[in-house]
Amino acid sequence: MQTGHQLRQLFATILKENWPLSDPVALWNRFKANICDDVRHKLINKGFPDPSEDQIYDYGRYLLDSILNGSAKSLADFPPMPQPVENWAQFEENRLIAEQLAYDREEQRRLAEPRIQGLNAEQRTAFNAIMDSVLHNDPKLFFLNGPGGTGKTHVYNTLCYALRAEGIIVLCVASSGIAALLLLGGRTSHSTFKIPIALWEGKLCSIKGYHACRAAQEGRPHYLG
Incomplete structure (x- = not known):
């Protein structure tokens, strides 16, 4: 039996890999009870003693949207899929900071030493x-320059281990999903910093108040390319 989280991951994959779907809303409506089977418990833990069905499904859509954000997508990219109505982000802890502070510092140090x-x-x-x-x-601001195969990514990842061993927040971002996969805890720059895919004059990213903004503020701002 799959959990709600696993089903949300599966639903996000279906949207991304099989778009356009003939009727994504019908698919959501058919399986939303299963997709959101853990959401009531999550909301109770966040201070909602008796969440309504609307709140449960709305928060479920928020969690689904968050999964899509990791691939620089959102529910808005898959019309006519309904989008979350409530601003659920205000009830979330900073996921990026929590992830960074969850690293085992001794384990990171052990992994860093042979690489160094x-x-x-x-x-x-x-x-x-x-x-x-x-x-x-x-x-x-540091920029590592060299042809492919000279070990730039190896240096990046060695730095990740060494800095996380010191309890320092390290946000690894890359311009493409393939490049991000090569970095420890890597994400695309579009998903991390909310950079819009379609750009035009006057377009702004929506990082203000977002997890990455606070994570950058609470860390030590150094930039490596």
């Missing part, structure tokens, strides 16, 4: 410069 030892001279120079900047709270 395996860095070549140029990689070690870059690693040391970036670590020194972060640990001494000296914000800088």
Whole structure:
């Protein structure tokens, strides 16, 4: 028996991989009770002692929308799927901060050590410069330049292990989903910073008040490309 969370993951995959569907709303209506079978309990834990059916399904759509956000999508991209009505984000803890602070620091340190030892001279120079900047709270912008296969991603991931071992928030973003998969805890820049897919003059991203905005503010702002 699949849980509500697993079914939401499955429903999001169906929307992304099989679009356009002939009638996504009918599919939602048929299985929404199963897709949201854990939502009542979630809402009670968030301070809703007796959530209504409308609240349960609306929060379920919010959770589904959050899954799609991880792939730079939203329910708005799949009309006529209904979108959440309530601003449920105000009841959520900052997911990105919670994820970052949940890392086992000793485990991250254990994973970092052999990778640090395996860095070549140029990689070690870059690693040391970036670590020194972060640990001494000296914000800088770093850019690693080199052809494919020279170990840039290896340096990025070694930094992730080493910095998370110090309890530092590290947000790994990339311009594409494929590149994001190569980074530890990687996400696309569009989903992390709410960058709109369609851009035109005057278009703004909606990061204000979003999880990534607060995570960046609570971390130490250094940028690595």
